[in-house]
Amino acid sequence: MSDVKVGDRVEITQYRRNDDYGNGCTGVVLQIDTDDVPFLVKTDTGEKMWASEVRKLGATVTVAREALVTRAKELLADTPHTVTDIITMATFLAGE
Numbered sequence: 001m002s003d004v005k006v007g008d009r010v011e012i013t014q015y016r017r018n019d020d021y022g023n024g025c026t027g028v029v030l031q032i033d034t035d036d037v038p039f040l041v042k043t044d045t046g047e048k049m050w051a052s053e054v055r056k057l058g059a060t061v062t063v064a065r066e067a068l069v070t071r072a073k074e075l076l077a078d079t080p081h082t083v084t085d086i087i088t089m090a091t092f093l094a095g096e
Contacts (some may be wrong), residue, residue, distance in 0.1 A: 005029065022051060041054065
């Protein structure tokens with residue numbers, strides 16, 4: 001996997017496996033999964049799209065802690081979890 005982390009500013013170089021719709025779009029990585037289309041990018045136009053490959057651009061955007069905690073709570077919603085679990089997940093999402 002690349003050195004791209006949540007919060008990085010990127011350019012989409014491969015939108016999906018056989019589709020170039022989003023190629024060239026720039027934005028911020030919101031989430032990284034382990035599947036074959038791992039990068040969720042919020043583009044500069046506000047659209048959210050999944051990408052197979054991205055290229056890291058200059059500046060890193062600081063993702064608000066509140067946004068990371070909210071996303072962690074969403075991911076853990078159907079599981080028995082503690083505050084520690086939420087913080088651990090938010091830290092993971094931040095790429096730390």
